[in-house]
Structure formats: C-alpha cells, structure tokens
Amino acid sequence: MKDNLEKQVTILRQQIHAHNHRYYVLDEPTIPDSEYDRLMRELQSLEAAHPELVTQDSPTQRVGAEPLKSFNQVQHSLPMLSLGNAFSSQELHAFDKRVHDRLDTSLDISYTCEPKLDGLAVSIRYEKGYLVQAATRGDGQTGEDITHNIRTIDMVPLQLIGRDFPDVLEVRGEVFMPKAGFTALNKKAEQLGEKTFANPRNAAAGSLRQLDPRVTAQRPLAIYFYGIGDVSGEPLAPSHHGVLQKIQTWGLRINPEIKTVKGIKACEAYYADILQAREKLDYEIDGVVYKVDDLASQETLGFVSRAPRFAIAHKFPAQEELTLLESVDFQVGRTGTLTPVARLQPVFVGGVTVSNATLHNMDEIIRKDVLIGDTVIVRRAGDVIPEVVSSILDKRPKDAKKITLPKACPVCGSDVLRAKGEAAARCSGGLYCPAQRKEAIKHFAARKAMDIDGLGDKLIEILVDENKIQSAADLFSLTQEQLENLERMGEKSAKNILASLEKCKQTTLSRFIYALGIREVGEATALNLAQHYGFIKDIMAASVDELQQVSDVGPIVAQHIHSFFRQSHNLEIIEALKKQGLTWHEAAPRAQGDLPLAGKTFVLTGTLQGLSRQEAKAQLQALGAKVSGSVSKKTDYVVAGEAAGSKLEKAQELGVEVLTEDGLQKLLS
Numbered sequence: 001m002k003d004n005l006e007k008q009v010t011i012l013r014q015q016i017h018a019h020n021h022r023y024y025v026l027d028e029p030t031i032p033d034s035e036y037d038r039l040m041r042e043l044q045s046l047e048a049a050h051p052e053l054v055t056q057d058s059p060t061q062r063v064g065a066e067p068l069k070s071f072n073q074v075q076h077s078l079p080m081l082s083l084g085n086a087f088s089s090q091e092l093h094a095f096d097k098r099v100h101d102r103l104d105t106s107l108d109i110s111y112t113c114e115p116k117l118d119g120l121a122v123s124i125r126y127e128k129g130y131l132v133q134a135a136t137r138g139d140g141q142t143g144e145d146i147t148h149n150i151r152t153i154d155m156v157p158l159q160l161i162g163r164d165f166p167d168v169l170e171v172r173g174e175v176f177m178p179k180a181g182f183t184a185l186n187k188k189a190e191q192l193g194e195k196t197f198a199n200p201r202n203a204a205a206g207s208l209r210q211l212d213p214r215v216t217a218q219r220p221l222a223i224y225f226y227g228i229g230d231v232s233g234e235p236l237a238p239s240h241h242g243v244l245q246k247i248q249t250w251g252l253r254i255n256p257e258i259k260t261v262k263g264i265k266a267c268e269a270y271y272a273d274i275l276q277a278r279e280k281l282d283y284e285i286d287g288v289v290y291k292v293d294d295l296a297s298q299e300t301l302g303f304v305s306r307a308p309r310f311a312i313a314h315k316f317p318a319q320e321e322l323t324l325l326e327s328v329d330f331q332v333g334r335t336g337t338l339t340p341v342a343r344l345q346p347v348f349v350g351g352v353t354v355s356n357a358t359l360h361n362m363d364e365i366i367r368k369d370v371l372i373g374d375t376v377i378v379r380r381a382g383d384v385i386p387e388v389v390s391s392i393l394d395k396r397p398k399d400a401k402k403i404t405l406p407k408a409c410p411v412c413g414s415d416v417l418r419a420k421g422e423a424a425a426r427c428s429g430g431l432y433c434p435a436q437r438k439e440a441i442k443h444f445a446a447r448k449a450m451d452i453d454g455l456g457d458k459l460i461e462i463l464v465d466e467n468k469i470q471s472a473a474d475l476f477s478l479t480q481e482q483l484e485n486l487e488r489m490g491e492k493s494a495k496n497i498l499a500s501l502e503k504c505k506q507t508t509l510s511r512f513i514y515a516l517g518i519r520e521v522g523e524a525t526a527l528n529l530a531q532h533y534g535f536i537k538d539i540m541a542a543s544v545d546e547l548q549q550v551s552d553v554g555p556i557v558a559q560h561i562h563s564f565f566r567q568s569h570n571l572e573i574i575e576a577l578k579k580q581g582l583t584w585h586e587a588a589p590r591a592q593g594d595l596p597l598a599g600k601t602f603v604l605t606g607t608l609q610g611l612s613r614q615e616a617k618a619q620l621q622a623l624g625a626k627v628s629g630s631v632s633k634k635t636d637y638v639v640a641g642e643a644a645g646s647k648l649e650k651a652q653e654l655g656v657e658v659l660t661e662d663g664l665q666k667l668l669s
C-alpha cells in the first residue's frame with residue numbers, strides 16, 4: 001500500500017517536472033494549463049495526506065517554505081565574475097585588439113553574443129541532478145544563501161533532466177522580472193495602496209531578498225542561465241556556446257537570442273539588432289555581452305582583478321538619468337487636455353539630449369511627489385516620450401515649489417475644468433482656443449487621417465499663428481502665393497502642398513470620420529462607424545443608444561460622438577469641407593458576414609510598392625478582413641512585400657498562406 005503510494009507520488013512528480021521542462025525550456029507545452037493544475041493538485045492532496053512523503057525537490061515545495069531569520073553566507077567555490085564595460089564602438093574595438101594581441105592572432109575571433117539582462121546574478125548548485133543551493137553574487141567571493149527563494153521560481157528546475165550531467169554542476173544566470181509581470185505586480189500594489197517598485201530590476205532584487213519565500217513565490221520571476229561555475233569531471237564542451245547548449249539539454253533555460261558570430265564587426269551588428277528589438281523583448285536589458293567562444297582561448301586570456309579579459313558588456317545608452325526640474329508648463333492638446341510638461345536642465349538620456357519630459361497629469365505629480373527645484377529621474381525608453389519618473393527627496397532644496405494647475409488656459413485664457421473622476425484637466429475654450437485648433441488641424445492632416453503630404457506640424461502652427469487658417473476647411477483655400485511667402489518655403493514645396501491638398505479630397509468615409517478628431521474615436525472606431533452606417537448623415541443623427549450598437553462603441557465613446565455632432569462649429573466645419581470638394585463613397589452597409597473577406601485575418605509585412613501598408617489595411621478592412629500585427633496559427637494570409645523579415649519566416653514555419661503584392665491586388669480587385 002505504502003509502496004504503491006510512493007510510486008504514485010514519484011510518477012506524478014516526474015510528470016510535473018517533465019511538463020515544466022516542456023513549458024519553460026522547450027516552449028512546447030503538451031498539455032493545457034488546466035491539466036497541469038490538476039496534476040499539481042493531485043500531488044498536493046497526496047502529500048497533505050502523507051506528509052512523510054514530501055521531499056525538498058517536490059514541485060509542490062515551490063510555494064515557499066517557512067521564513068528564515070537571516071540569510072546565511074555562501075562561499076563561492078569559483079568566484080562569480082563581473083564584466084568590464086564598453087560604452088562606445090571605440091572602446092569595443094580596443095577590447096577586440098587586446099584579445100588579438102594576447103592570443104597573438106590576426107584571424108577574426110568567434111564571439112558568443114548575449115543580451116545583457118538587467119536583473120540579479122545567481123549561482124545555483126546541483127548535486128547528482130538535485131538543486132542543493134543557490135546564492136547571490138555578493139562581492140563575487142561570498143554571496144547570500146537564497147536557496148529557499150530560488151526554489152519558488154518555476155523556470156528553475158529542482159531536478160535536472162536526462163542522465164549525462166556531472167555529479168556537481170554549478171550554473172550561473174540572471175534572475176529577472178519580465179516587463180508584463182512587473183506591470184501587473186505594480187498595478188496590484190497600487191490597488192492595495194502598497195509601495196510600488198521603480199523598475200523590474202528593483203522588483204526582482206526585492207523579491208529575492210525576502211526572508212519569507214512565500215512572498216517570493218507570489219512574484220513573477222524568471223531566469224536565463226549564461227555560464228557555469230564549479231563542475232566535476234570532464235569539461236562539458238570545448239566552447240562557451242557548446243556549454244550553453246549542453247546545460248540547456250538538462251532543463252536549464254538559456255536566452256533564445258544568444259548567437260555566435262565571427263569578428264567584432266558582427267558583434268556590432270548584433271548590438272544594433274538587439275537595440276532595435278529591445279522594446280519588443282519581454283524583459284529589460286542594458287546592453288549585450290560578448291564572450292570569446294573558445295574555452296582554451298578564454299583560459300589563455302585569463303582575468304584582470306575580478307573581470308575576465310575574454311568578455312565585455314557593450315552597454316546601451318542609459319535610459320534613466322538625474323537632472324534638475326527647472327519649471328513646469330502646461331501644454332494644451334487637441335481635446336483641450338492640459339498636460340504638465342517638465343522643463344529640465346538638458347541631460348543625455350536614452351541616446352539623446354532631453355530638456356522636456358511629460359509629467360502626465362496632476363494626479364501623477366502628486367503620486368510621484370515632484371516639486372519645482374527637485375532633482376528628478378528622467379526616463380527615455382525607445383521612441384517613447386521622455387517622462388519624469390520620480391524625485392530624489394534627499395536632494396530637495398528648501399525653496400522647492402509646488403506645481404499648481406492654472407485656473408485659466410495658458411493659451412486662450414478660458415476656464416480650466418476638471419470633470420469628476422477624470423485625471424485630465426481641460427481648457428473649456430474648444431475651437432476658440434488656438435492650441436486646440438492647431439492640434440485639431442495637425443490631426444486632420446496626419447498620415448492616418450487625410451494624409452496631406454508636406455503639411456507638417458510646424459507649418460500648421462505658423463499658418464494658425466499668422467491667422468492664415470482658422471480650421472481644417474481653410475487649408476483648402478490656401479493659395480500658392482500665401483504659401484510661398486512663408487519663411488523657408490519655396491515655390492516647389494508650395495506647389496507640392498497644394499497638390500497633396502487636392503489629392504486628399506477624394507477620401508473614404510472612415511478616414512474622414514477619423515480626421516474629425518472626435519474624442520476617443522481612433523482609426524478602428526472610425527472604420528466601425530463607417531461600416532455600420534455607410535452614410536455620414538446617419539452617424540450624425542444617431543442617438544447615444546443607437547451608437548452603442550456599433551462594435552467597440554461603449555457609452556462614453558457614444559456620448560463623445562453624439563455631443564461632437566451637436567456642436568455648431570463642428571457642423572460648420574463639416575459643411576465647409578464638403579463645399580471645398582471633399583468627397584467619399586457612401587453606400588448602404590452590407591451585413592458584415594456578407595463582405596467577401598469576412599472572418600479572414602491578414603498580416604502585412606515588408607514594403608509594398610503600389611500602395612502603402614495603411615492603404616492596404618484600409619482596403620482589406622473595407623472588405624471585411626481583420627488586419628493583425630502578428631502571425632499566429634489563426635492568421636489566414638501573410639502579405640509579404642519587399643524585405644519581409646521574421647513575420648514571413650513565422651508564416652512559413654506555421655504553414656500560413658503567403659501572398660505577394662500581386663496576389664493581394666488580385667484579391668482586392
């Protein structure tokens with residue numbers, strides 16, 4: 001009886017370990033989550049009924065053991081290294097030269113390139129395949145024992161897979177918190193009124209430095225392994241990438257972006273690729289790491305103090321910097337929203353010099369506790385607008401000043417109102433306010449709206465400031481002479497703008513609705529409205545209730561649409577635009593299901609020659625198709641233009657039908 005139970009528990013554990021491996025390492029789960037949960041519950045209830053059968057390596061033990069009183073120290077059997085940094089191409093080439101000199105070779109060096117995760121380095125020791133100890137890096141010689149916490153991370157195998165692993169295997173890697181998990185964790189903390197973490201790195205560090213592993217178990221932590229420490233027996237492989245491949249077969253997850261290349265130029269290309277992909281990765285990185293791939297060469301190169309001579313971290317420009325908040329201005333947006341903009345002492349961050357950053361709204365200013373005169377953290381990630389993250393309270397001067405919301409619009413002097421429950425304060429001036437007018441016209445002319453080539457934001461500001469236009473409709477009365485007389489505008493540019501204005505007059509109903517700039521009506525909603533009604537007069541006449549019949553239109557958006565068409569100045573502009581010759585095709589809507597491409601999902605990739613991707617998207621949608629940004633099993637067609645990349649590869653992998661541009665044109669016609 002007892003033997004039978006023991007067998008049952010062992011089999012369950014093996015099954016769960018195997019499923020963990022398929023899920024976390026191979027990325028190929030073979031059972032749904034619900035089935036995994038069922039196996040886990042079965043094991044839990046058997047262990048609860050027979051506590052004597054519980055073992056340390058049981059997958060049920062990840063939920064966290066009893067809290068510790070303090071952390072024990074762990075002596076690393078081989079020191080945990082740090083990395084030297086290169087902040088420029090020059091420094092990188094100097095590194096490569098040193099490697100060549102020391103190895104006495106003029107041949108290209110093979111480097112293994114890895115994203116540099118911004119987390120916490122840990123060393124995990126397996127004996128006879130079982131996880132026995134985990135430690136932080138500490139000072140490289142001595143770290144802290146965090147075995148209890150590391151055990152809670154699902155991605156860390158408690159038991160290695162296979163048979164050919166050495167008796168002692170120490171692996172090193174970086175524990176991190178994926179961006180999505182970090183956002184969710186902070187959101188939860190905010191709802192509970194608890195302290196939030198400044199960034200995923202701090203969240204990961206805070207989670208690992210818990211004495212109570214039950215807290216760690218609740219945190220979405222992950223790990224990638226990138227090296228080894230103490231290993232018994234024969235070397236695992238002759239190269240660094242060989243070692244990584246090997247440990248992966250035992251269930252230790254390595255970063256899928258890792259690549260081995262020849263020569264330092266190829267390393268720089270890798271750097272550029274990863275920098276480009278950075279925003280799309282689900283974890284934060286602060287650079288890439290290059291390691292001489294050949295282990296014999298690594299040995300020859302050796303170390304300087306605690307950093308290896310065979311590896312270097314090529315850092316990305318910092319995304320966060322400190323600077324001084326000198327003043328705050330309020331910018332007025334298209335719908336009148338007042339956005340507080342921080343005027344900063346210029347600072348180099350995320351690869352550019354930043355002197356303005358958004359403070360979002362008054363609630364955020366209070367939450368972040370920011371005063372004028374404060375030293376603040378500025379963040380610029382990718383192409384996102386720079387923002388003030390927080391202030392450094394220790395550095396607050398005595399005369400720091402509170403930021404106050406103006407009572408009158410800084411542009412037109414109208415009252416500033418703040419609706420109950422809304423974070424945004426708004427100028428009540430509507431199109432009387434030049435700032436709102438400018439933004440409305442910019443929106444009207446933008447690529448996704450009327451797509452008026454050559455008519456940039458700056459030019460629109462000048463035209464409004466010089467009183468040449470009051471509304472979007474006035475754009476169509478501009479003359480060659482008026483345009484030519486503007487500063488820095490030649491005869492040819494003026495001609496081009498007039499030609500684009502003429503060209504955009506023939507448009508579509510959905511573009512026109514989007515271009516009107518109704519609050520909360522984006523491209524997709526505009527398209528839904530156009531398809532649902534077919535005629536603008538019907539949209540204009542619809543009640544709030546009727547508007548809610550349109551897909552994706554809820555009560556708030558319906559209210560915005562309804563009130564937009566009840567304001568006389570908006571009606572006047574629509575009339576004026578029609579008078580200027582703006583036209584679009586109108587027809588009674590077809591039932592969605594009748595549209596020829598209803599139910600089909602397309603993904604567009606690469607460059608199309610005959611039409612822009614925007615146009616292709618609009619035409620496909622008009623025929624009832626859905627256009628998605630990523631390829632999956634549910635995709636029906638991938639349209640591949642020139643220089644199509646990973647989406648095309650994915651389509652081929654999944655056996656999704658691929659259309660050329662000609663094929664698309666045939667389909668559309």
Ligand code: 9MJ
Nearest residue numbers: 081114115116117174226289
């Ligand atoms: C990180 N942080 O991703 C190393 N690292 O190698 C990678 N760190 C490292 N390698 C030797 N990918 C010391 C540190």
